[in-house]
Every structure is written in structure tokens, then in C-alpha cells.
Amino acid sequence: MTKIKLFATSILFFLSFLLFSQERQDVGSLMDLAIKAKVKKFKENVNFNKAQMFFKQGNWDSTLVYSMKEISNTTNKELTDYCHYFRGISFKEKKLLNESKKEFNEISNDFQFFYKVKMKLGEIALGQNEFKNALQYFQEIEKFPNTVSYDYKRSNVLHNIGLCYLHLKEFDKAEEYLFKGAKLHEVEKDTLSLIGSYMDIATLYYEQYKDNQAIPYFEKGYHLSKKVKSFAFKKTATLNMAVVEENRKNFPLALAYRKEYETWKDSLNDQNKVWAIADLEKKFAVKQKQKEVNILEAENKIKIAERNSLLFSSVLLLILFGTGVYFYRQKIKNNKIILAQKEELDKLNATKDKLFSIVSHDLRSSVNALKTSNSKLIESLETKNYTELDVQLHNNSAIANGAYNLLDNLLNWALLQTKQTYFxxxxxxxxxxxxxxxxxxxxxxxxxxxxxxxxxxxxxxxxxxxxxxxxxxxxxxxxxxxxxxxxxxxxxxxxxxxxxxxxxxxxxxxxxxxxxxxxxxxxxxxxxxxxxxxxxxxxxxxxxxxxxxxxxxxxxxxxxxxxxxxxxxxxxxxxxxxxx
CATH class of the missing domain: 3.30.565.10 (Histidine kinase-like ATPase, C-terminal domain)
Structure with missing residues (x-):
């Protein structure tokens, strides 16, 4: 069942990296409460207050700006650690994983939520396919005692450890941790995470060619996706079932799943369009404000330009003179390049002409040989010389195969030369x-x-x-x-x-x-x-x-x-x- 195995593997990264990363801060969480306390304690630190506000809103660009300002202006290590954490999360949300990793590595071991830093570094390593590094981070977190409250779900840690083992082909350990994570997701009634668990368990079994064990989990993921609003999960689960049924040769049911998949796909596209329009409206409002600022700046620049116009004119003349000299030298250099390119083009044209000459000669020879052989075939058929007829038929087949191979090579050669081949x-x-x-x-x-x-x-x-x-x-x-x-x-x-x-x-x-x-x-x-x-x-x-x-x-x-x-x-x- 190759098709399902390939698709299941392709969704593995999607589920493991997107689903089990909790980037935004929940209201009432330990970190949220700690940040509120810092805001009260450091009221005069305006940049920190703005950075944490934009961080909670998920405005990552503004978070990066104000957190950087705070880092540049403060010597307080406690606030610096929080700002590096804000920046690490922001870069991670913007898919700039290397920059995110650098920010997290700047945080000191004394940071109150250093375990969250390890969690994020583990997720980044998992996203960059550094599975052994990711496994080390998650195993450190797994060792934390259950008696203490932390700002993460233990089910996600167990699941991510299972994913690391799955990528490392240690299937027994992967199975153990994936099932542990799934059980906790069931207890937590976290439907989205549970769908991801079922898909990854199915992938685990497909990696081992245990189709009969894998398919029930694809089916569980599909039925559970009916209960969620996420079009992406509905689309993925439905497409999996379509491929499953195709491989079972149950084509009517596979067709029904395909139609359902197209429905969810269209719904997801419509949702993306709504988000895109909202984003454009936001950008338009920002541009309008920026235009007003630009007008004021332009008026100031005109006044400055009037005072400095004489200086600029002198500089411009010098630039024009230097540019003229540069372009003159560049023209000489370009002429040499054009001459070299002409020589190369002549060689390529000679090669092309030679190719056409040889190929046309071979094709003409093949066609002529077929004509001659066909005449002999007719004579052998009339004289009922079946022995000679068999020889000539095999000869015709060989000639046709040779001509076909020549044309196939010619097509591939032409595609390669024009860089049109898929590679x-x-x-x-x-x-x-x-x-x-x-x-x-x-x-x-x-x-x-x-x-x-x-x-x-x-x-x-x-x-x-x-x-x-x-x-x-x-x-x-x-x-x-x-x-x-x-x-x-x-x-x-x-x-x-x-x-x-x-x-x-x-x-x-x-x-x-x-x-x-x-x-x-x-x-x-x-x-x-x-x-x-x-x-x-x-x-x-x-x-x-x-x-x-x-x-x-x-x-x-x-x-x-x-x-x-x-x-x-x-x-x-x-x-x-x-x-x-």
C-alpha cells in the first residue's frame, strides 16, 4: 500500500510540529501571572510593557521591535530573559527557526520558566529534523516530577518523544510513547491533539508495513475529525481514507471520500481568503497612517533640500563624471563578453546542426530499412515462407525499437538542454x-x-x-x-x-x-x-x-x-x- 505510506509520512511533520506546539500564552497560566507581576513591578519600563502586550496579542513583529528596545536599554537580567523568550516565540511563529533558537539560547538557566525554553528548543529541533537533539530536550522535561505544576501538557511531551523515536526508526519505543500521549489526550478531551495522535500511530504502523493495524487509526482520525472545526484536519483525514479505500480496491467509497476531500479543501481555501482580506484591510489602514507621516516628513525634507541643493548639485556632477567613466569601461568589458558568447553560440549551433544531421540520417535509415523489410515481408507472405517471415518480423521489431530509443533520447536530451526536466x-x-x-x-x-x-x-x-x-x-x-x-x-x-x-x-x-x-x-x-x-x-x-x-x-x-x-x-x- 505504497500510496498511503507515502502520504502518511508526509503528514507526520505537519501534525507533530504544528499540533503539539503551544505558542500563545493562555490567560491565567503560570507565565501569564508572572508577566503581570513584572508589569506592576517595572511600570517605568515602557518597552517591556509594550513587548508583553503585543506578545499576548500575537503581534509578533511589534513584539520583536519593543523587546529589542528593552534589551538594548536595560541591565535587568530578569527582564532581559523575558524579552529573549518573547523574541524566541515570535521568530518561531514567523518560521524563522534558526533565529528563534539563538534567542532561546540567550536565556539564562536562572529563568523561572527555563523548562519552557527546553520545550521550545525541542520543538525547533523536531521541526529541523534534528531528532536526537529534540529527544534529549523532551526527555529532560519528561523527568520533571508530576507533583509540580508546569506550563505545558505532559501529553504533548510524551507524544513528541514518540515522534522522535519514530523518525529514528526505534519503533517499539515510538509505539510506547505515542500510546501514552494518546491516552492523556483522551483524558484531557483534547480532540485536535487526539486526531494527530491517531494519524501518527497509523504512520508508525505503516512504517513497519503493518497495514491492518494502521488503517483502524486512520479511520479513528477520520471519524474524530468530524467533530472539530479545523478544515485542515478534515481535509487530511478524508484524503487518507480515500487512499486507504483505493488500495483496498473499493473505488466507489474512495470516490466518495475524494469528493468530501474536495469539499473541505474548498472550505479551507475560503477561510484563508477571509483571513487574507482581513490582513489586507489591516495593512491598508497602516499604510494610510504611514502616508500622513510621510507627508510631514516630505515637507521637512523639502526645506532641507532647498538649503543643500548647491552641495547636492556639485556632488551630482562628480557622480555623473564617475558614472561616465565607469560605463565606458563597462562597455569595453561587455564587448569582450559578447564576443566570447558569440563564439560559444557558434559552437552550440554547430552541435545542433550536427545533431539534426545525424538524427535525421538515422531516422531516414530506419524508415528506409522498414520499407525494404516490409517489401520482403509481403513476398514471404505470398510465398508462405514462414521461416523468413519470422526473421523479418523480428528484424522490423529491432528497427522500430532502435528508432523509438533514438527519439526518446532526443526528447530527453532536448528537455535537459532547455532545463525543462523535473529533477x-x-x-x-x-x-x-x-x-x-x-x-x-x-x-x-x-x-x-x-x-x-x-x-x-x-x-x-x-x-x-x-x-x-x-x-x-x-x-x-x-x-x-x-x-x-x-x-x-x-x-x-x-x-x-x-x-x-x-x-x-x-x-x-x-x-x-x-x-x-x-x-x-x-x-x-x-x-x-x-x-x-x-x-x-x-x-x-x-x-x-x-x-x-x-x-x-x-x-x-x-x-x-x-x-x-x-x-x-x-x-x-x-x-x-x-x-x-
Whole structure:
């Protein structure tokens, strides 16, 4: 059930980081009461009073301004700690996590609510995927005695510890803490948090491919989302159920969930529009006030400008003179750049012309070969020479496949040159990718009686774009088959390598190549290789495409070959180190 597993993983961060962070100060909380006491005690500290007021209102920009003013003007460590806390929360709400972390680290250990600082640092570490650091912070908070009142929910701490273990693939501990957190959420009747718990428990089981245990929790999350007003949770829970039913092959029910998902999605968009309009109205009011201020400032500036106009005129003349000299030198420099670009453009045009010439020649040859073969097919059919007919049909198939591969490579090459390809590097299981490509070529190798062996290690994971990696392996394997005679051998395997790169080797017993040919193939150039034999050598476009895509994936290409013995094409790719 791959679809559900991927979506469940994608919502993991959404639920864990947004749902279980309590940023705003509840009225009557311990910190709220402490802040009120500080306001009474330090009435003369206007900046602190404004900072705490905007902090309670959730006006993060104003909080940052006045808290910074207070920090600059006071030597009171107690007030400084509160201001750094206000700034840390404000940056966190504005998604500036590194700045938030710096502010929290400025707070002294004597701060009355230092445990809240650890809680926020844990949430930031969780949001930045620093799971071991986050786990340390939350475990410190977990050790606090239950007999003392604190400004946080213990259920959230337990849940976040479970999330850290889930990301670290320690599933037994993750299960223990996620269930502890869920039970406390049930006791607290915190419906939103409980929905998040159910979703993350489902994710836990999907990570372990325990579908039967995961699906009931998706269903619980869905039914519970009916009771809340949050369109985001309704949308997420409904989409999960749609994917669950699709994988169960219950398509009518899946369609019903999809329609419900679109309803919640539209509702969420409408809500966002209302908030956006309110924000625009607020900004408009601020701009109107700012215009009035700007008019007064402009009047003052005009008076100053009249007194200093003579000085400014002199400075302006000097600037114009300097600018003229600069632009003259810049023109000379630009002319040199344009000349170099023209030379490069000429080379690119030459490459393009050569490409069109070779591709058109190959396509014309393929079409002409098909025409000739079809004529022979008609003759064989009329004479009922079925043996010859079978040979010619296989020949036609080979010609068509060659033309298709040429056009496919041409399309991918053009997309790569115009930077229109979708490129996303991720963790890929190398053995699985090779098996996908191998499947398409097995019939061709069996038909030519070519022995094939796949010894790719099942433990290797590479960091690459999946589509481009398939194109690379497909072209290399296609070349190996093309240059290997009937009854030959082809093998694909991985070599022992260092910690940074994985070496994928495609070895054949084909024609091989000279040292000069190897050197030419490995050049980082856009020019295509020359044709030597129309029966075996193609445009060279496939190899150029492979090199470009390997370089784009952060790898390199190596060749080991001997004429009339065989060739080893080595694809060197980055390893994915963090795969658990």
C-alpha cells in the first residue's frame, strides 16, 4: 500500500510540529501571572510593557521591535530573559527557526520558566529534523516530577518523544510513547491533539508495513475529525481514507471520500481568503497612517533640500563624471563578453546542426530499412515462407525499437538542454531500479541468446533523481546489448566502495573500444561521437545524455575496456547515508 505510506509520512511533520506546539500564552497560566507581576513591578519600563502586550496579542513583529528596545536599554537580567523568550516565540511563529533558537539560547538557566525554553528548543529541533537533539530536550522535561505544576501538557511531551523515536526508526519505543500521549489526550478531551495522535500511530504502523493495524487509526482520525472545526484536519483525514479505500480496491467509497476531500479543501481555501482580506484591510489602514507621516516628513525634507541643493548639485556632477567613466569601461568589458558568447553560440549551433544531421540520417535509415523489410515481408507472405517471415518480423521489431530509443533520447536530451526536466534527488533502492530496467530488456537478450546476470547489492541506496537514473541505466544496458554478439554475456553488479559513492558496473563481452575512443567518450563536451558502422554505432546521443544526467546527479562516469574483449561501464553515484 505504497500510496498511503507515502502520504502518511508526509503528514507526520505537519501534525507533530504544528499540533503539539503551544505558542500563545493562555490567560491565567503560570507565565501569564508572572508577566503581570513584572508589569506592576517595572511600570517605568515602557518597552517591556509594550513587548508583553503585543506578545499576548500575537503581534509578533511589534513584539520583536519593543523587546529589542528593552534589551538594548536595560541591565535587568530578569527582564532581559523575558524579552529573549518573547523574541524566541515570535521568530518561531514567523518560521524563522534558526533565529528563534539563538534567542532561546540567550536565556539564562536562572529563568523561572527555563523548562519552557527546553520545550521550545525541542520543538525547533523536531521541526529541523534534528531528532536526537529534540529527544534529549523532551526527555529532560519528561523527568520533571508530576507533583509540580508546569506550563505545558505532559501529553504533548510524551507524544513528541514518540515522534522522535519514530523518525529514528526505534519503533517499539515510538509505539510506547505515542500510546501514552494518546491516552492523556483522551483524558484531557483534547480532540485536535487526539486526531494527530491517531494519524501518527497509523504512520508508525505503516512504517513497519503493518497495514491492518494502521488503517483502524486512520479511520479513528477520520471519524474524530468530524467533530472539530479545523478544515485542515478534515481535509487530511478524508484524503487518507480515500487512499486507504483505493488500495483496498473499493473505488466507489474512495470516490466518495475524494469528493468530501474536495469539499473541505474548498472550505479551507475560503477561510484563508477571509483571513487574507482581513490582513489586507489591516495593512491598508497602516499604510494610510504611514502616508500622513510621510507627508510631514516630505515637507521637512523639502526645506532641507532647498538649503543643500548647491552641495547636492556639485556632488551630482562628480557622480555623473564617475558614472561616465565607469560605463565606458563597462562597455569595453561587455564587448569582450559578447564576443566570447558569440563564439560559444557558434559552437552550440554547430552541435545542433550536427545533431539534426545525424538524427535525421538515422531516422531516414530506419524508415528506409522498414520499407525494404516490409517489401520482403509481403513476398514471404505470398510465398508462405514462414521461416523468413519470422526473421523479418523480428528484424522490423529491432528497427522500430532502435528508432523509438533514438527519439526518446532526443526528447530527453532536448528537455535537459532547455532545463525543462523535473529533477528531484531522493533515496533510491538501487537493486529495485535495476530490476525495473532489466525487465524491459530480458526478452531481447533471450532472443539473442545473451546470458545476463544481476548481482546488484540489495543494501545499496543512492541519492539521485529516479527518472534520470532509469534513463542512464537503460541507455548503458542498451549499448551493452547492441555491442554484444549473440551467445555473449552481460552482467550488472556493484563494487565495494567507500562511504560516499556507490559504483554500479555494467560489463559485457562485446566489441570493446580503444583507449582513444574511451578518452573521447569521457570528454565533457556537447559534441556527438562520429559514426563508424551503421550496423552497431548510433548517434552517440544516448551516451552524451547519460553523462549529462550522471553529472547532474553529482556522480561521474568511468570506462574500462579492451578491444575485442569487452567493456565495463562504471556509473559512480552518491550514496544516501541517512537511510535507516
Amino acid at each position: 528531484f534527488q531522493e533515496s533510491l533502492h538501487l537493486a529495485t531500479i535495476v530490476q525495473h530496467v532489466e525487465y524491459n530488456y530480458k526478452p531481447l537478450m533471450i532472443n539473442r541468446n545473451i546470458s545476463f546476470e544481476n548481482r546488484v547489492s540489495t543494501t545499496d541506496y543512492v541519492f539521485a533523481d529516479m527518472d534520470s537514473l532509469k534513463i542512464i541505466i537503460r541507455n548503458i544496458l542498451d549499448n551493452a546489448i547492441k555491442f554484444t554478439k549473440d551467445n555473449g554475456n552481460i552482467s550488472i553488479y556493484t563494487r565495494d566502495s567507500d562511504d560516499d559513492f556507490c559504483y554500479l558496473v555494467v560489463e559485457d563481452t562485446g566489441l570493446g573500444m580503444s583507449a582513444s575512443t574511451q578518452e573521447e567518450l569521457l570528454k565533457k563536451t556537447a559534441l556527438l561521437s562520429k559514426k563508424k558502422n551503421d550496423d552497431t554505432i548510433g548517434t552517440g546521443l544516448g551516451m552524451q545524455l547519460c553523462k549529462s544526467m550522471i553529472y547532474k546527479n553529482g556522480g561521474r562516469l568511468e570506462i574500462e575496456s579492451e578491444e575485442n574483449v569487452g567493456t565495463k561501464i562504471i556509473i559512480v553515484l552518491q550514496k544516501f547515508k541517512n537511510h535507516g
